[in-house]
Amino acid sequence: MEHGLFLTLAGAAISVGALHTLAPDHWLPFAALARAQGWSAGRTARVTFLCGFGHVTVSALLGLFGLAFGRAVFESAGQKMEAVAGILLIGFGLAYGAWGLKRAAGRRVHGHVHAHYDHIHETSKKTAWSLFVLFSADPCVAVIPLLFAAAPLGTAPTVGIVLLYEAATIGTMIALVLPARAGIARLRFPWLDHWGDAVSGGLIAATGVVVMALGI
Numbered sequence: 001m002e003h004g005l006f007l008t009l010a011g012a013a014i015s016v017g018a019l020h021t022l023a024p025d026h027w028l029p030f031a032a033l034a035r036a037q038g039w040s041a042g043r044t045a046r047v048t049f050l051c052g053f054g055h056v057t058v059s060a061l062l063g064l065f066g067l068a069f070g071r072a073v074f075e076s077a078g079q080k081m082e083a084v085a086g087i088l089l090i091g092f093g094l095a096y097g098a099w100g101l102k103r104a105a106g107r108r109v110h111g112h113v114h115a116h117y118d119h120i121h122e123t124s125k126k127t128a129w130s131l132f133v134l135f136s137a138d139p140c141v142a143v144i145p146l147l148f149a150a151a152p153l154g155t156a157p158t159v160g161i162v163l164l165y166e167a168a169t170i171g172t173m174i175a176l177v178l179p180a181r182a183g184i185a186r187l188r189f190p191w192l193d194h195w196g197d198a199v200s201g202g203l204i205a206a207t208g209v210v211v212m213a214l215g216i
Contacts, residue, residue, distance in 0.1 A: 006157050009150050013161050016142050017056075017168030024207050025138075026173055029093075031180035032203045033127060041178055047128045048177045052170035054136035060162045062139055063147035090208035097201020140169070 021027070030051070034044040143165050150158040 006150070006153055006160075009146055009161050010164050013143070013146050013165040014168045016146070017165040018172045020140055020142060021169050021172040021176065024210065027176035027180060028203065028207050029131065030173075030177040031184055033131070034177070034181040035184040037127060039181075041181065044177060044181050045174050047131065048174050049170055050128070051131050051135040052173045053166070054132050055138060055140065056143065056162075056166040056169050058136050059139035059141065059143045060147065060166075062141070063144040063162075067148065067151055087208065087212070090205045090212075093201045093203070093205025093208060095201070097198045097205065101198045 027048075030044060030048050033039070034047075039047070143162065146161055146165065147158060150161040
C-alpha cells in the first residue's frame with residue numbers, strides 16, 4: 001500500500017515538475033539574458049540551475065511550514081506569491097531594459113565601447129543573482145499537496161518526492177533553456193548586438209504580461 005502510494009506520488013512529482021516548467025516564464029528569460037550577456041552554455045545552465053533550485057526549495061519550505069502550522073495558511077501565502085510572479089517579471093524586464101537602453105545610448109554617444117572585463121563580469125553576476133531572487137520569490141505551490149500526501153509515509157519518502165519534483169523542474173528548465181539559447185545566439189544582426197540588453201528586457205517584461213494575462 002505504502003509502496004504503491006509512493007510510486008504514484010513519484011510519478012505525479014515528475015510529471016507536474018516537468019509540465020509546469022513549460023510555461024515561458026521558466027525558460028525564456030534565461031535564453032534572452034544569455035544572448036544579451038554573452039553567457040556560455042555552461043554559465044547559462046548554472047544560472048538556470050541556481051534559479052530552479054531557489055524556485056522549488058522555497059516551495060518545499062512553504063510545504064514544511066504548512067505541515068507544522070497548517071496547510072491552508074501556507075498554500076494561501078504561496079498562491080499570493082505566485083500571483084505577483086508576472087509583476088516581478090515585468091518589473092525586472094523594465095529595469096533591465098532601461099539599463100540596456102542607457103548602455104546602448106552611451107555606446108552611440110561615445111562611438112566606442114569601454115570593454116572593462118571586471119565591469120562586465122560584475123554586471124553579469126548581479127543579473128544572475130537578481131534572477132535567483134526573482135525565482136525564489138515565485139514558488140510553485142503544486143508541490144505542497146504532494147508533500148502533504150507523502151508526509152504519512154515518513155521523512156525519507158517525503159524528501160524523495162521533493163527531490164524528484166526538484167530534479168524534474170530543474171532538468172526541464174535546462175533542457176528548454178539551452179536549445180533556446182543556441183537558437184537565439186544564431187541571430188546575428190548588428191542592431192541586436194547593440195540593443196540586445198534592451199530587447200531582452202522588453203522580452204522578459206512581455207513574458208510577465210503573458211503570465212498575468214493567462215494566469216500561469
